[in-house]
Amino acid sequence: MKLNGAISYSCVGDSKEEEETPASETSPPPASIVVGYALTSKKKKSFLKPKLIRLARNKGIQFVPIDLRRPLSEQGPFTIILHKLEGKDWSQVIEDYQRLHPEVTVVDPPDAIQHVRNRQTMLEVVADLKLPDSYGKVCTPRQLVISKDPTSVPDEVAKAGLTVPLVVKPLVVDGSVKAHELFLAYDHISLSELEAPMVLQEFINHSGVLFKVFIVGESIKVVRRFSLPDVTESDLSRTSGVFCFPRVSCAESSADDVDLDPAVAEHPPRPLLEVLARELHHRLGLQLFNIDMIRQKGVKDMYYVIDINYFPGYGKMPEYEHIFTDFLLNLAQSKFKQ
Ligand SMILES: Nc1ncnc2c1ncn2[C@@H]1O[C@H](COP(=O)(O)OP(=O)(O)OP(=O)(O)O)[C@@H](O)[C@H]1O
Numbered sequence: 299m300k301l302n303g304a305i306s307y308s309c310v311g312d313s314k315e316e317e318e319t320p321a322s323e324t325s326p327p328p329a330s331i332v333v334g335y336a337l338t339s340k341k342k343k344s345f346l347k348p349k350l351i352r353l354a355r356n357k358g359i360q361f362v363p364i365d366l367r368r369p370l371s372e373q374g375p376f377t378i379i380l381h382k383l384e385g386k387d388w389s390q391v392i393e394d395y396q397r398l399h400p401e402v403t404v405v406d407p408p409d410a411i412q413h414v415r416n417r418q419t420m421l422e423v424v425a426d427l428k429l430p431d432s433y434g435k436v437c438t439p440r441q442l443v444i445s446k447d448p449t450s451v452p453d454e455v456a457k458a459g460l461t462v463p464l465v466v467k468p469l470v471v472d473g474s475v476k477a478h479e480l481f482l483a484y485d486h487i488s489l490s491e492l493e494a495p496m497v498l499q500e501f502i503n504h505s506g507v508l509f510k511v512f513i514v515g516e517s518i519k520v521v522r523r524f525s526l527p528d529v530t531e532s533d534l535s536r537t538s539g540v541f542c543f544p545r546v547s548c549a550e551s552s553a554d555d556v557d558l559d560p561a562v563a564e565h566p567p568r569p570l571l572e573v574l575a576r577e578l579h580h581r582l583g584l585q586l587f588n589i590d591m592i593r594q595k596g597v598k599d600m601y602y603v604i605d606i607n608y609f610p611g612y613g614k615m616p617e618y619e620h621i622f623t624d625f626l627l628n629l630a631q632s633k634f635k636q
């Protein structure tokens with residue numbers, strides 16, 4: 299591929315050697331793509347792994363940390379900026395910078411990211427989609443937002459006709475541990491114990507398996523994770539109250555290499571994922587996100603999107619190094635063409 303008419307690189311997949319040859323034995327091309335990044339130290343550790351850095355370097359991409367204590371405009375020059383940080387201040391910094399430097403590709407725009415930091419707005423986009431259902435139907439669980447006064451919750455839930463069990467999720471996803479503190483509620487009354495603002499979402503039986511659909515621009519990768527087990531009628535009749543549950547579908551819960559019933563293990567159909575990812579990519583205005591999807595038990599080809607995460611844990615996505623470096627090259631190339 300050619301950039302600035304000066305450097306030519308091989309394509310991803312041409313050779314495995316590009317990542318396996320020690321850097322000292324090759325002379326990588328001078329970096330022509332400078333990627334400034336503003337990430338938490340946790341994200342930096344899980345994403346900017348040595349293999350990614352090495353592969354990027356061999357393709358002329360250099361990652362440079364953004365110094366948050368210095369004005370952004372005094373740093374760089376950058377070709378691309380990658381970021382995932384919390385707070386209005388940071389969003390403002392990025393927006394101001396983008397206005398001043400339209401030549402830099404900021405991945406992704408803060409207002410688009412904001413959309414998926416709220417569990418109501420993130421799923422509204424999915425609910426509004428009118429996808430052809432030739433490969434299955436995609437919808438979202440019925441849910442109710444409780445903004446304040448949890449004492450009125452039992453009434454509101456009854457009025458809305460939501461059925462138990464309900465998954466209770468904090469409304470705002472702000473990167474904190476608390477934003478991932480979820481509960482399963484077996485009755486309406488106990489809901490008044492919980493802290494608003496929150497989302498009450500109908501629990502969908504899905505045979506305990508969840509699909510994480512990772513999106514990087516136009517690329518899609520799916521992994522399988524374990525999830526909450528189904529809730530039976532007899533569980534419902536025997537249980538009451540609300541129960542906090544841990545992060546069930548984290549990376550350690552991979553179900554990729556597990557012997558499962560093929561009907562449960564089978565990934566959602568590729569054409570369905572392609573159209574869903576494409577639509578969300580455009581409607582959300584995001585390039586980097588993942589979708590948590592489940593297949594309803596006992597209903598043929600019925601899929602639910604239950605969560606969308608911005609700049610998720612790509613470090614756990616197979617071949618992410620190749621996919622991500624290709625993505626960056628494409629971004630830089632299309633900017634150059636413009
Ligand atoms: N409506 C639902 N029906 C069935 N199971 C659900 C539902 N919502 C959530 N779950 C289960 O709870 C888990 C966590 O829910 P969710 O993905 O919304 O939380 P999160 O904290 O945003 O997770 P993440 O770490 O992916 O950001 C899911 O992986 C799934 O196992």
Ligand SMILES: O=P(O)(O)O[C@H]1[C@H](OP(=O)(O)O)[C@@H](OP(=O)(O)O)[C@@H](O)[C@@H](O)[C@@H]1OP(=O)(O)O
Pocket residue numbers: 338340341344382471472473474510547548549588607608609610611612
């Ligand atoms: O590292 P981060 O803080 O971005 O954590 C994100 C985490 O990635 P990690 O695996 O690198 O922890 C993601 O996991 P996967 O869905 O990809 O498995 C997901 O849980 C996001 O919701 C988290 O972002 P948050 O919602 O808290 O902003």
Ligand SMILES: [Mg+2]
Pocket residue numbers: 547590605606
């Ligand atoms: Mg999730």
Ligand SMILES: [Mg+2]
Pocket residue numbers: 471605606607
């Ligand atoms: Mg989430």
